[in-house]
Amino acid sequence: MRKVRWGVLSTAKIGRTKVIPALQASDLNQVVAIGSRDLAGARQCAADLGIEKAYGSYEALLADPDIDAIYNPLPNHLHVDWSIKALQAGKHVLCEKPLGMDTADAQRLVEAAAGYPHLKTMEAFMYRFHPQWQTAKQLVDSGKLGQLRTIHSQFSYNNREAGNIRNKRAMGGGALLDIGCYCISLSRWLYNSEPLQVMGQITPFPGQEVDCQVSGILQFAEGNATFTAATKIEPRQYIEASGEAGSLAIAVPFNPPGDRPAEITLKHNGEADVLSIAATDQYRVMGDAFACSVLDDTPVPTPLSDAIANMRIIDAIFTSAATGRWIAL
Numbered sequence: 001m002r003k004v005r006w007g008v009l010s011t012a013k014i015g016r017t018k019v020i021p022a023l024q025a026s027d028l029n030q031v032v033a034i035g036s037r038d039l040a041g042a043r044q045c046a047a048d049l050g051i052e053k054a055y056g057s058y059e060a061l062l063a064d065p066d067i068d069a070i071y072n073p074l075p076n077h078l079h080v081d082w083s084i085k086a087l088q089a090g091k092h093v094l095c096e097k098p099l100g101m102d103t104a105d106a107q108r109l110v111e112a113a114a115g116y117p118h119l120k121t122m123e124a125f126m127y128r129f130h131p132q133w134q135t136a137k138q139l140v141d142s143g144k145l146g147q148l149r150t151i152h153s154q155f156s157y158n159n160r161e162a163g164n165i166r167n168k169r170a171m172g173g174g175a176l177l178d179i180g181c182y183c184i185s186l187s188r189w190l191y192n193s194e195p196l197q198v199m200g201q202i203t204p205f206p207g208q209e210v211d212c213q214v215s216g217i218l219q220f221a222e223g224n225a226t227f228t229a230a231t232k233i234e235p236r237q238y239i240e241a242s243g244e245a246g247s248l249a250i251a252v253p254f255n256p257p258g259d260r261p262a263e264i265t266l267k268h269n270g271e272a273d274v275l276s277i278a279a280t281d282q283y284r285v286m287g288d289a290f291a292c293s294v295l296d297d298t299p300v301p302t303p304l305s306d307a308i309a310n311m312r313i314i315d316a317i318f319t320s321a322a323t324g325r326w327i328a329l
Contacts, residue, residue: 004291007033007067007091009058009082011045014096015073019124020049022283023071028291035061058082062089069294071124072096075165076172080105083121084112092120092294094287098181098314099123099307101172106311110304120293122300123307125185127254129289130282132262133186135275136241136248139266140190146245149223151187153239155179155254156230166231167210174210176202176314180229182254183239184313185306187218187225190241194309195220197328200317205232216317219326258282 006023008015008031015034023029031051036042039056046054055061062070062085069092072083080100083093093113100106113121127133140148156179159166166173188194195218203213213230240249246268256262262277293300316327 002295003028003030004092004294005066005068006031006071007035007061007064007069008051008071008073009035009061009086010074011036011038011041012073015071016045016049018283019071019073019287020051022281023287024050025281026284026287026291028295029287032066033061033064058085062086062091067091069094069120069290075168076177077101077170079172080109083109087112087116087119087121090119092290094122094124094290096124097307098172098177098311099304100311101177103308103311103315106308110308113304118297120290120300121304122290122293122302123304124286125182125302126282126286127182127186128189128302129285130256130262130277131280131285132250132256132264132277133253135277136250136264137189139248139264140241140243141192144245144266145241145243145247147222148191148241148243151190151223151225151239151241153183153186153225153227153237153253154229155182155237156228156233157235158233159231167208169209174212174214175229175231176211176214176317178229178231179254180214180216180227180317181310181314183225183227183229184216184218184317185310186239186253187220187227188306188309188313191220191222191225193220193222195225195313195329197326198313198316198320199326200320202321203230208232211318211321214317214321216320218313256280256282 033053035055042054070086072095199217205212212232215228218225239253249265258281264275320327
């Protein structure tokens with residue numbers, strides 16, 4: 001069976017600990033090279049993970065003819081430029097979320113990708129590929145909850161490292177771009193529509209140059225979604241979606257452990273039923289889905305239009321927080 005041969009741009013933690021192992025465990029993918037601006041670091045990472053080739057520059061990796069696809073986990077401000085360079089080098093692209101720094105930035109990648117219709121480009125929102133979310137989506141779409149009316153979600157962690165890229169504004173740090181994007185994405189996906197208007201609020205944290213805590217309200221035609229994303233409070237994540245006939249809750253919606261079952265709590269008339277979802281590596285499922293698009297020459301599961309729609313709402317949340325008003329979309 002033919003496999004998609006991957007090159008990885010940088011030795012970023014998410015690549016080392018999540019995506020590379022997932023691709024290596026796949027029957028459809030193999031990781032053949034990793035690149036870094038530090039050759040010694042690339043070689044060490046390659047040795048640790050059993051990767052054949054290591055490069056001391058991203059340009060050298062992109063020039064490798066044995067690579068079919070690029071995984072781009074670079075800091076947010078480098079997503080678009082290096083993904084475009086990968087396309088220009090003839091590689092398929094799986095780019096970490098968010099696709100760009102803002103809508104205009106992300107649109108550059110969309111326009112570049114249109115010039116390479118034979119190459120696949122996708123934003124790596126892995127959560128949607130987990131069966132807990134496939135089940136949740138099916139429950140909402142089937143009317144199990146009745147008309148969906150409200151969604152509440154939170155995603156938080158506590159990162160106090162001054163040098164961390166998530167605390168650097170110029171590199172695309174901050175809560176909204178890093179994790180608030182998940183809350184926006186899931187809300188749009190479950191409602192299967194785009195919000196009509198949004199309101200955002202950013203809580204200032206002294207001495208911080210990025211948004212460390214942001215809350216938002218998304219007003220849809222059928223209901224609303226509210227969320228809080230924070231990078232300087234106690235780690236927590238959850239999502240609850242409620243409709244006229246019931247509700248569902250996911251305790252670990254974004255990075256559930258891959259070694260034990262996930263759970264969805266489904267409620268009707270005050271009675272709860274817990275659905276057990278088989279343990280799954282969501283990164284592997286995402287990698288397999290992307291590989292199928294490459295090998296079968298079919299559309300990617302999540303089109304770039306979805307990434308642009310998410311970026312527009314992120315931009316609107318920032319604008320609302322700065323102006324103190326609702327922003328129509």
